[in-house]
Amino acid sequence: MTKVISSNLGYPRIGEKREWKQALELYWNKSITEQELGVRTDKIRLNNIKKQQDKGIDLIPVGDFSFYDHVLDTSIMFGIVPSRFHYEGGKIDLDTYFAIARGNKDAVASKMTKWFNTNYHYIVPELKNVTPEITENLPLKYYKEAKSKLGVDGKPIFLGPLTFLKLSQGYEEEDLSDLIDTFTPLYITILQELEESGVSWVQVDEPIFGMNLSEYELELTHKVYQSIRQAVPSLKIIIQTYFESVTNYQSVCDLPVDGIGLDFVHGDTFSLLKKYGFPKGKVLAAGVVDGRNVWRANVEQKLSLLEEIVRYSDNTLIVQPSCSLLHVPVSKTLENEIDPIILDRLSFADERLEEIAILTKGLRTGRSSIRNEIIESNRSLHRVKESSYRENQNIKDEITSLSEADFTRTLPFSERIKEQRKQLGLPLLPTTTIGSLPQTQEVRQTRIKWRNGEISGQQYDQFIQQSIQKWISIQQDIGLDVFVHGEFERTDMVEYFGEKLKGFIVTKYGWVQSYGSRCVKPPLIVGDVSFKNPMTVKETIYAQSLTDKPVKGMLTGPITILNWSFVYEDVPRFTVLNQIALALRKEVEALEGHGINIIQVDEPALREGLPLDRDKQPAYLDAAVYAFRLATSSVKTETQIHTHMCYSDFKNIFNAIDNLDADVISIETSKSHGELIATFEENTYEKEIGLGVYDIHSPRIPSLSEVKQNINRALQIISPQQFWINPDCGLKTRKEAETVDALKLMVQAAEEIRESYIAFQQ
């Protein structure tokens, strides 16, 4: 008989009401001490463990907590501190830890990038010139804490060697083998100490196995796990994969460990299981409920799946979510304004754990033991399917009646740009920003007051207008060429559109960590999406009425809205994508109809949504291009379409980006100039482009020479006739004074370089 146990892979660290965020930000502002930060975060962490215990989870993860990011924690555990932070060995203090993540007055932060295909960002380990050594056994620390304070025999979790090294930078590919040799003994020490302290299960995360690894990398993987196995023979090690089915299924299953964790929600893992079976004697950890979405599981279907899966496992079957619950909000119990039909369909982290417990019970003691839960889950699904959320025949008809012409601009770029230049009359190297301007406490608090009914809608609108007015005048003083209205009315670039479009609803507390203390509240797509009323026209035309300079209309693109929302699962994602695109097309037309000549449609999540498995990428990119063009191609020739993306990893997607056919694109660049330059050397790009000239994620103000250097480097590969000058991304997280100072520098840099070109031409 196969033994069945329940498990979790990670729990959100932010707290029910983002208490974690609050504590961190107070510490950074020097409003609380390190000790007080410790008191507050200990409480959150222990409470999280306690909750999982109460929900009946057998294997509770420990070590999933972090003060910023778990990849950074792994770097810290191995003493990996870039030399600019002047670390000299020993335990790493909290301020150095935060400095690596956020930068300080002397040193720039490490690069931050997307965690696989999610909207979570990790801090990229910098391996150049460092000698790794263990500074602190973090999983052990958290294991001991849970044991002594709560009597919980937790499951330490940490990032495995292959994934850790593949996510790091600062080494050449051919050095991977040497690096594996360097890190293997460190991993062994960590594991030996865990074994000696009585740990029974360990979860080693290797999500990299969802990507396409080379034979050589697989060989190295086998080598490192072989060494580990020999050194810690009795510790029960589970290699955990997620976000995609494993591309080298047989090789991964053969690794000399006790168990393999597989994602049965993303990718077709079940087919692999049927085709290749599962090794005898190994523990199969089955991620059957979605750790990345919030729709209540269909208990009956999931139980049937588990009943099939269990036939392949002769040892132990672990029932668990598909990945860490870091990617979903904490608990739906705080939501008191959501339509009960929808609320009943939701499952955040806490509710997911209840599902795990129910499914474990059903599998252990038979279907009839969870009969009521099955009936309830079926009923809730039925109710929403019958509801008005799911039937908008008009929008379905509109989508099916689209033709090629709806996806193509009348003239090619080379013709369009002439008309646009004539209309806009911009200087060489035009300067602009990416859209958002500082969202100060005042802006947020005024919004809260309006939401709580302390001020009227009219007063709120007036406040937004004043903010726009103030910043139009600041932009004038700074001397920018293309202005923005500042996005003060938006809580977030996706949530805002979720509030305005039909088919979406928003939550009150559905926060998910995005990077550091920054969180997002992804809206829920609950049914057919369509345009209700203009969403951005009022603010944009108000801003335009205050100046002769062009004000860019500012929209979030269809792919980004899709990827950063929780999308209901019973229709294909691409169908929803086209519905969003069609709604945005109406907004684009509304802006243009009100005399807005430049419209930016942001797609920062385009790259992030790229499937991990190479074979699945072309279909995604095609759908993405199609949707972007549907949203943007109905405009007049002289209307200039911009797009923005905050990543610079153009590899594999250059053609898709070109095919978006946006007249101007701005990309985050400042931290990865080298890679980008290479891309432009290999490909020709004829349209206009702004490579971000300074990093906006850090409070640090760049120097004039730094900015000029960034511009000059870009101008070695991109013609000045094509080039725009802008920051890396929006400025909403920055303070006002920082923003003004940095933008002044940027404009000064642009002017000086512009003059040198003009002098050269004369």
Ligand SMILES: Nc1nc2c(c(=O)[nH]1)N[C@@H](CNc1ccc(C(=O)N[C@@H](CCC(=O)N[C@@H](CCC(=O)N[C@@H](CCC(=O)O)C(=O)O)C(=O)O)C(=O)O)cc1)CN2
């Ligand atoms: N969805 C999304 N993903 C993205 C980005 C993005 O902009 N949006 N940018 C990239 C980087 N990620 C980011 C993610 C979040 C934030 C961010 O600034 N988040 C804010 C929350 C934004 C928000 O919704 N703010 C609400 C206010 C929420 C709030 O804190 N309210 C307080 C009270 C107000 C106060 O005193 O501040 C409360 O409810 O208690 C508003 O403006 O109305 C934060 O964590 O602080 C920035 C970048 C990639 N992914």
Ligand SMILES: [Zn+2]
């Ligand atoms: Zn951006």
